[in-house]
Amino acid sequence: xxxxxxxxxxxxxxxxxxxxxxxxxxxxxxxxxxxxxxxxxxxxxxxxxxxxxxxxxxxxxxxxxxxxxxxxxxxxxxxxxxxxxxxxxxxxxxxxxxxxxxxxxxxxxxxxxxxxxxxxxxxxxxxxxxxxxxxxxxxxxxxxxxxxxxxxxxxxxxxxxxxxxxxxxxxxxxxxxxxxxxxxxxxxxxxxxxxxxxxxxxxxxxxxxxxxxxxxxxxxxxxxxxxxxxxxxxxxxxxxxxxxxxxxxxxxxxxxxxxxxxxx
Amino acid sequence: xxxxxxxxxxxxxxxxxxxxxxxxxxxxxxxxxxxxxxxxxxxxxxxxxxxxxxxxxxxxxxxxxxxxxxxxxxxxxxxxxxxxxxxxxxxxxxxxxxxxxxxxxxxxxxxxxxxxxxxxxxxxxxxxxxxxxxxxxxxxxxxxxxxxxxxxxxxxxxxxxxxxxxxxxxxxxxxxxxxxxxxxxxxxxxxxxxxxxxxxxxxxxxxxxxxxxxxxxxxxxxxxxxxxxxxxxxxxxxxxxxxxxxxxxxxxxxxxxxxxxxxxxxxxxxxxxxxxxxxxxxxxxxxxxxxxxxxxxxxxxxxxxxxxxxxxx
Numbered sequence: 001x002x003x004x005x006x007x008x009x010x011x012x013x014x015x016x017x018x019x020x021x022x023x024x025x026x027x028x029x030x031x032x033x034x035x036x037x038x039x040x041x042x043x044x045x046x047x048x049x050x051x052x053x054x055x056x057x058x059x060x061x062x063x064x065x066x067x068x069x070x071x072x073x074x075x076x077x078x079x080x081x082x083x084x085x086x087x088x089x090x091x092x093x094x095x096x097x098x099x100x101x102x103x104x105x106x107x108x109x110x111x112x113x114x115x116x117x118x119x120x121x122x123x124x125x126x127x128x129x130x131x132x133x134x135x136x137x138x139x140x141x142x143x144x145x146x147x148x149x150x151x152x153x154x155x156x157x158x159x160x161x162x163x164x165x166x167x168x169x170x171x172x173x174x175x176x177x178x179x180x181x182x183x184x185x186x187x188x189x190x191x192x193x194x195x196x197x198x199x200x201x202x203x204x205x206x207x208x209x210x211x212x213x214x215x216x217x218x219x220x221x222x223x224x225x226x227x228x229x230x231x232x233x234x235x236x237x238x239x240x241x242x243x244x245x246x247x248x249x250x251x252x253x254x255x256x257x258x259x260x261x262x263x264x
Numbered sequence: 265x266x267x268x269x270x271x272x273x274x275x276x277x278x279x280x281x282x283x284x285x286x287x288x289x290x291x292x293x294x295x296x297x298x299x300x301x302x303x304x305x306x307x308x309x310x311x312x313x314x315x316x317x318x319x320x321x322x323x324x325x326x327x328x329x330x331x332x333x334x335x336x337x338x339x340x341x342x343x344x345x346x347x348x349x350x351x352x353x354x355x356x357x358x359x360x361x362x363x364x365x366x367x368x369x370x371x372x373x374x375x376x377x378x379x380x381x382x383x384x385x386x387x388x389x390x391x392x393x394x395x396x397x398x399x400x401x402x403x404x405x406x407x408x409x410x411x412x413x414x415x416x417x418x419x420x421x422x423x424x425x426x427x428x429x430x431x432x433x434x435x436x437x438x439x440x441x442x443x444x445x446x447x448x449x450x451x452x453x454x455x456x457x458x459x460x461x462x463x464x465x466x467x468x469x470x471x472x473x474x475x476x477x478x479x480x481x482x483x484x485x486x487x488x489x490x491x492x493x494x495x496x497x498x499x500x501x502x503x504x505x506x507x508x509x510x511x512x513x514x515x516x517x518x519x520x521x522x523x524x525x526x527x528x529x530x531x532x533x534x535x536x537x538x539x540x541x542x543x544x545x546x547x548x549x550x551x552x553x554x555x556x557x558x559x560x561x562x563x564x565x566x567x568x569x570x571x572x573x574x575x576x577x
Contacts, residue, residue: 082446086446091440094443095439097439101432108429108448113449114428115428115429115430117429118429
């Protein structure tokens with residue numbers, strides 16, 4: 001469903017700040033794969049996701065979504081294939097627009113925006129039903145401005161928006177990291193529910209190793225712009241946090257000491 | 265001057281002030297679209313306002329149908345807006361600078377359109393949509409009535425447009441550009457489109473003002489952006505809490521513009537040197553723009569105090 005072929009990316013090439021963010025990455029996701037991605041800060045997790053989304057161009061390599069080469073496609077055109085949820089709850093929704101208006105924007109992802117009405121009464125009724133599923137009381141606040149919602153509510157809404165139009169791949173960039181533990185759990189539960197219901201191919205970055213182990217059918221670990229560990233199915237189910245830390249030590253050597261990954 | 269005399273003069277000047285407020289109100293709606301909807305401070309308007317006046321007057325002098333002349337002014341403004349958009353989007357120039365460059369370039373273009381610094385149209389021998397001479401007449405061609413009708417039609421059209429898929433896309437672009445791209449919205453195109461609509465309205469307003477005052481002048485748009493911002497801010501301060509609906513928000517901009525001209529008329533009648541007017545406008549707008557900032561600073565320092573922290577950090 002998603003194929004990353006030999007993708008590399010260097011930021012600030014030729015300066016003292018030169019950083020090899022991605023180093024010849026290869027990854028292939030099968031339809032229905034739910035992959036969790038872990039790794040320390042600067043491992044290249046977010047860069048990899050942003051490359052897939054088209055936020056920056058790749059230096060070399062190819063990205064294919066459902067067999068289509070999207071490597072040279074502009075971010076907004078690539079959005080046709082992708083659902084995205086960001087780390088910052090403010091990024092995924094338009095604060096000054098209503099809940100129903102945000103959903104209507106998402107419902108038209110990948111379509112030409114014409115002079116037809118931006119949101120119909122029939123759509124509104126449908127959104128009400130969908131919002132009920134979140135169980136956050138948002139179905140009663142359809143015409144409220146999104147800026148009035150809490151971070152957790154906004155992330156849940158963004159999730160709904162990302163999947164309103166079935167994406168080929170769902171990209172979750174630490175989407176629960178900015179939330180308190182209780183809300184984070186709720187949003188992750190909703191994520192699992194939506195992914196299962198729509199059988200979505202998903203790539204989820206997380207800093208929480210327990211979540212990375214519990215959720216999804218496959219796990220990859222990144223370090224220094226490379227994928228250093230890739231495990232799926234039964235083998236992943238048997239994995240423990242201790243195993244992951246051990247694995248990380250072996251592959252990453254001494255770099256581990258100061259890492260945020262140890263703290264979580 | 266005694267008070268009664270001032271009131272007498274003011275009452276006489278009232279219809280004229282309101283007419284001006286209405287005409288500039290259309291320009292202010294254009295400013296609202298860029299400043300509030302697109303989140304861009306677009307300085308093209310100082311140039312495109314005069315472009316509208318110049319194109320309108322030249323077409324009328326050439327014997328065009330009045331509405332065709334207005335349409336040409338609108339199109340000329342849209343082209344000016346598109347140029348600013350292209351400078352900003354495809355040449356990577358910051359929006360404010362892109363607007364300043366367009367504005368400067370338009371000064372020459374406006375001179376070329378008119379052939380000299382100003383061109384007059386005399387209502388005695390040319391048919392016009394409106395003129396300040398009819399401002400106290402009880403008839404449809406009274407500027408108060410015709411401009412009100414035009415504004416209602418424009419607001420209805422804008423209300424419809426910003427409710428369409430395309431219009432919602434423009435609003436989303438201004439509200440959250442990252443989200444818009446993630447939802448497949450062509451944000452570059454939308455910014456250009458927004459700038460075009462805005463400057464189209466500004467030029468349209470310029471063509472109305474040129475007919476109203478009987479001439480187009482290359483300097484007629486100087487400070488237009490400040491008047492537009494003043495109208496937007498006054499409208500929000502007076503009616504922001506009550507007028508939530510988009511059409512009402514646009515009306516509040518027009519009302520803000522009328523209030524601005526009423527205040528201007530009052531201070532002039534009271535004997536203020538008209539040369540100081542632009543300084544006064546700039547000062548008033550600066551203070552209103554500063555208010556939200558001061559409010560947040562005050563809130564922050566109150567917060568610090570309530571927590572027992574140092575207030576003089």
